[in-house]
Amino acid sequence: MRKKINILATELILCFLMLFMLSGCTGGREINDLEIVIGMGIDKDKDTGKILLTAQVVKEGELGKLSGSGGGGADAKAFWNVSGTGNSVFEAVRQITHKTGNRLFVSHNHAVIFGNDLATEGLQKYIDFFLRAHEMRPTAMILIAENRASDVMDAKPETEKLPAMNIAKLVKAYGFTSHFYKVNMKEFASCLMSETKSPLAPLVGVSQDKDSEDIYVSGMAVFKKDKIVGKLNEHETRGLLWVLGEVKSGVLIVSSPNKEGNAVLEILEAKSKVKPEIKEGKIVINVRINAETSLSEQTTSENLATIEAFEKMQDAQAEIIRHEIMMTFDKSKELNADIFGFGEMIRKKYGKEWKDFKDNWDEIYSTIKLNIDIDVKIQKTDLLKKPAAQKEEGK
Amino acid sequence: MIFLIMIYIVIFLLNVPGLINRKEWRELTVFLVLYIIAFIMGLMYTLDVPIPSPMEGLQYLIAEVLGIKYPKN
Amino acid sequence: MNIEKGKICNMQLLFLIASFVQGSVLLIDFTVGITEHQTWMVILAGLVIAIPFFLSYITLAKRFKGMNVVQINDMVYGRFLGKVISVYYIFFLMMTLSFNIRDVGELHITFLMPDTPFIFLLAVFAATCAYAVAKGLEVLARISHLFAIVGIVVPISTFILLVDQMNFSNFLPLFEVPFIKMFHGTHIMLSIPFGETIVFLMIMGSLDDTEHMARNALIGLLIGTTSLLVVSIRNTAVLGNTQAIWTSPSFQSIRLIDIGTILTRMDFLIGIAQTVLIFFKCCIFFYALVTAVSQLLGLKSYSPLVLPLAGIEVIIAATVFQSPVDHASITQDAGIMYSVPLMFLIPPLTLLIAKIRGLPRPERGKGA
Incomplete structure (x- = not known):
């Protein structure tokens, strides 16, 4: 009997304590x-x-x-x-x-x-x-x-x-x-x-x-x-993103083969591989870019969906990409800011040599050479095979 | 403070009656000694009495007296 | 006479060790600040170096079947010296337990409940541990596989959720950190998750069958290490060079989970997993502590010691360090130094002496 009372008393005290313990969250905010x-x-x-x-x-x-649904007002x-x-x-x-x-x-x-x-x-x-x-x-x-x-x-x-x-x-x-x-x-x-x-x-x-x-x-x-x-600016940023392989999509405009208008291409996919190299104490960065595009618009009546036109457009695109990258690279040299992270790449690949470069990286950065290798493929022409234009004579 | 005392009353009630019933006197002594140490430490903490940290003493002993330590960055 | 009457089986030992090692997942943060992107190497190095010592603990437990470390010490070193070593062991248990309780408190106060009084978190946590320990070893062992599963599933699932943010070039260059730092990191790794398995000397005596003990214990150790490795690789791959600046790299990398802007804010996952795993680790420590103390004092049962010791532990945990900064810097120094003899000298020595003196003598069953 006494034991039971004892247990009861303990339980009661425990319940009482729980009132304090379980009253809620101290840090709670409604x-x-x-x-x-x-x-x-x-x-x-x-x-x-x-x-x-x-x-x-x-x-x-x-x-x-809801906007417009009275009450609140616009x-x-x-x-x-x-x-x-x-x-x-x-x-x-x-x-x-x-x-x-x-x-x-x-x-x-x-x-x-x-x-x-x-x-x-x-x-x-x-x-x-x-x-x-x-x-x-x-x-x-x-x-x-x-x-x-x-x-x-x-x-x-x-x-x-x-x-x-x-x-x-x-x-x-x-x-x-x-x-x-x-x-x-x-x-x-x-x-x-x-x-x-x-x-x-x-x-x-x-x-x-x-x-x-x-x-x-x-x-x-x-x-x-x-x-x-x-x-x-916009183009320079894209130049950076080409190298980083972060270009998701975008528009490339090249002039059409007969120079009468433009072909407008959408970037479908872009990949990049960056390999730093040290040649005779100088840093050379090899960038390889693989891109895929599609013909999304053309502002000329010429039929661009031909193999010859494709080849010309692919070259022209590669030229634009190269231009964008070089523009960015020159800008980064001008600002002396390693936006591409070339320094980190060298550090990761050439841990020992890095110690020599580390201290005067700013000077070294302006001597870096960039080798760019670009391969662009046009994948599709979307819904049209030919432009909606009169047939040209002789074709 | 009140909280601490309440917790220790509960701890006391949870253990002591059983120990007395079973006549485990040795256990009871050990329990009481530890209980009092724990209570005093709790009291010191609630009353903001500084409690010496054993690790700081060890750190002093090992790093300063014996001189065993790793170089800092 | 062993204080614990409960028996555990080999499989349970495997999970006990696995979840015990996983309980240290948060503690690799001590090493990250020193070895940065080479932490994974340190974990492996720690494991490799720890295995011989770990085997010495197992051999010891096997040789002295059914005995815990206090009994072994008494038998090998004699009454007086044995007691001294046991007190050292108990001191180690008390300190490590209080650090772990403090870890949970710091975790909660920094990330989950910043407004809750620190001591309250510690007290609630210690009370839960005390409850689990009062239930006995068998109960802990029976649920150990659940903890081990949590410890595997959470790192792997978060690893998968973060795969798209990982940059494996963060591991390069491979050998950048100076040797002394790697050594320091290895020492921390060796002490904190692996050397702490010495606590199992208190538990392995309760095994019902020691035949496959070494194999199972090693598998447990490997499972635990895998979790540590997954976590450290995840943190390094996701956080890169910033991992050294965060208070908790694990937390920070989980906070980066952002899948379709829907699957975000997964902090709770790691919060739960860490708390649960450290809880288990603390339970094992606490169990070892109460049994070691009661064995040393020759008590019949350990249950009356649980609550007063929990009270002492809470206060030690609350006052032992002033802040996480203190915690980290002392742990990186004296915190791993003072336990070196206990972890790496005494067990092999005990084994050697036992071999020379031919202990335990088969006719004698008397220990304490």
Whole structure:
């Protein structure tokens, strides 16, 4: 009997303790208390020289409403750009709680946009927070604003409700043109840590178009260490991507064999092989590119679907690709920025020799020779065998 | 603090009656000694009394006194 | 007289060892900062060097059938010296257990529950371990294969999910890290997952049949090592040169999983797997600790010691290091040094002395 009472007493005490233990999660946060941040822009405050951080917070209520279906009205924004200033990024993030009343929830952050002034100053000290904070994802994209990041965050897109989502969508669509590519936090950090490889990040700008503001990606910002030194335009970026083997798709325009018009080709697939070599103390990089294209459009009445025309077009394409690559390579020499990562390739292949190159890589980089070997094949002509034109005489 | 005491009361109740019933006096002594050590350590922790870390002592002994250590980067 | 009455079979030993080694998956992070992209080599080197020592533990357990390490020490070194060595062993168990409990706490406080009080996480974890240990070795052994499966499935599935982000040129150049660092890394690897298997000296005495023990134990060790290798290759291939900067490369690489923007945020997978595996490892340590203490003091059962020792362990775990930085730097130095004699000198020595003195003498069954 006494034993039973003892057990009962222990059980009761245990249950009582459980009231404290199992009352819930200490760190729990309800969804209506969250300020879900989907994008962040970081600028330098012109007047004070402090960090100006613009966080794009989702308004859940507005997001649920269908656009156009009364009530909300067309002008109701689904986002709120709230900004804070501070001497560091983290201070600015916490400063924002003065305006939101809640801590920012940055797990769903898609894009981090740095203003041009910060990029000129050096990003290393500003990127730390985004890698360190435990809610931040290493998959968040990093972008550089042509001007001020806050302007990019403000531009209201037409189809998407949230500017940051729109930017993320734009950058993710790089495959259609291969004119830029997306860089996430981890990749950027990896380049920052590399001894030679220059980080790159897409550049975004805002274009004024009558009454609407459009965000566009204009190319890639090239960094030397962590400071911006230049910009690759669309073609130069593609030149880079050819070498990296990252060209997903895109448009190549070559003049047609009779020079009357153009043939427009779509890139279907591109592969690359890069082999570094050291010949007599000099670095030679052999690049081999295999590409497949399809004839997507022609602006001439000549029938291009012939073997001769194909051969001419293939050569012309190879020439364009070579030109794009050389353009990029010259640009990188001009900026003295190893955007291709040739230094890393040499380090990986020639570990011993690398020690001699490492210290004056900047000088060596300008002496690198590039051998390009390109093979382009036209795979198909899509729905037409011949253009919709009158038959030419004599054919 | 209160929490700690409650936990230790539960630990006490879970073990001691059984030990007394089975007349395992040796076990009871060992239990009580460990129990008191654990309780004092818990108390020290909750009252923010610094508890010496055995590893720091070992680190000092091995790295500084005996001089066995790996070079730092 | 052995304190544990339960018996485990050979197959269970295999899974016990496998999941025990897998429990150290998170601990390869100590090595990553030193050996960077050559961590996989260090794991293999550690395994190769560890196997002879591991075999010496097994031979020891085989020779002294049905005895645990405290009894063996008493028999081989005599009452006094034997006790000293046993106390050393118990100290090692206490420390390692507290480090592992702390590891779980750090894992949770950094990645999963940053707002929860640290001591609370430790206490809940230790209480769970205490519960499992109070149930006895047989219960642990019976469920060990489940843990081993978790420890294999999670690394391999995350490996597959990350294949498209892997860049195998990250492993090049093959021999870049200086020798002393490789040596240091090998030492850490040797101590942390492999040398810690010395705890099985406390458990192997409970085997019902020692015939295929060596084979099964080695297979277990290999399964565990495979998991470690998969994880380290995954981390290096995915993270490249950045793997040295993250607090936990495993976590960071899992966070990179992004398949069609749908299959993302798989942190929970690794969170669960790590917690479960370290839990198992802690249980084994804890079991060894309580049985060793009660054997040393000549008690009839270990159950009254479980909760007070858990209380002590929690406080040690909470105060032994100030921060993860402290944790890593001391573990990389003294943390692997102090246990060198225990892991790599005493077992072969014991074996040698036993051979010379012809122990155990067949007519004597008396140990403690």
